[in-house]
Amino acid sequence: MTAAAVPHTGWDDPHWQAAALDWVTEALARTGRRVTGPVEPRIRPWSLVWRVPTDAGAVWFKANSPGTRYEAGLLATLARLTPGRVLDPIAVDLDRGWAVLPDGGATLREVAGGESDPSRWERVLPEYAELQRVTVAHVDELLALGVPDHRPEVLPELFAQLLDDRAALLIGTPDGLTTETYDRLRGLLPAYAERCRWLAGSGVAPSIQHDDLHDGNVFVASTGHRFFDWGDASVAHPFGTLLVTLRSIAYTTGRASTDPALVRLRDAYLEPWTDRFERDALRRMAGVAAWVTVVSRSLSWRRALATADPTRAEYAAAVPGWLEELLADEPD
Incomplete structure (x- = not known):
């Protein structure tokens, strides 16, 4: 399949953004956290990343394009198999390739x-x-x-x-x-x-x-x-x-x-x-x-x-x- 055959991800669509933010908000609420301000986006053709401010510090939301959608499931699996060597996701959606991750600190x-x-x-x-x-x-x-x-x-x-x-x-x-x-x-x-x-x-x-x-x-x-x-x-x-x-x-x-x-x-x-x-x-x-x-x-x-x-x-x-x-x- 060539790149042109794959639909655009729709990350600039207000409806997509609202659905993603609702998912992030609900995922954080299950851990007792609350979103406290607007997200800060970074967009590439292969992924969208939001820095999400919360009342317990910033977290990160990542959405992958179809070609890299497996990353969300991979993150959760590596966190289970090799604890402490990757970020342990707060939430993942395997079907949509979404993940909410804690802040990892300094690189x-x-x-x-x-x-x-x-x-x-x-x-x-x-x-x-x-x-x-x-x-x-x-x-x-x-x-x-x-x-x-x-x-x-x-x-x-x-x-x-x-x-x-x-x-x-x-x-x-x-x-x-x-x-x-x-x-x-x-x-x-x-x-x-x-x-x-x-x-x-x-x-x-x-x-x-x-x-x-x-x-x-x-x-x-x-x-x-x-x-x-x-x-x-x-x-x-x-x-x-x-x-x-x-x-x-x-x-x-x-x-x-x-x-x-x-x-x-x-x-x-x-x-x-x-x-x-x-x-x-x-x-x-x-x-x-x-x-x-x-x-x-x-x-x-x-x-x-x-x-x-x-x-x-x-x-x-x-x-x-x-x-x-x-x-x-x-x-x-």
């Missing part, structure tokens, strides 16, 4: 204040890895919620289907793939499938994969860190997380991807798996997983933009842009 980005030292991540990444290890036993439950299936054995077919969606890849337009690049990506399918087969047989089981884990999506608390904004998440090889996370850390700290500090962070993330695997094997898995996850990133953008909201055009180049990176950094 890692806010606490770091632009510092160039990435060492804070040495504590964050093992905590996130443990969340992933817990959810390994529950992937069927996550898939039943509608969390996208991006396991290595599934990705080659998804890659082929994505290449068939020429409209999403903007082929021949200034923001899209050239015909030559498109043909090169077509030619990469066998090698991509081979890497995925190897990764599927590597012994590390699929789990939840955030797919957009950066310092703006981590809350800092005295008891540890909590991870939020799961709208890009999928069931996948867990190490695919490193694609966005290490790239984001490199960007915010002004470091090259080969910087020893980033290598240490990769190893800190992988450490929990050293109870079953040699470190060199884990490092090779991490490199292959990050490469195959480029397709996952392109798919997550296409899914997020599956709306007729006209502002989606501002972000549409991300779909071909991510996919093109497969050609730049194929692992050995």
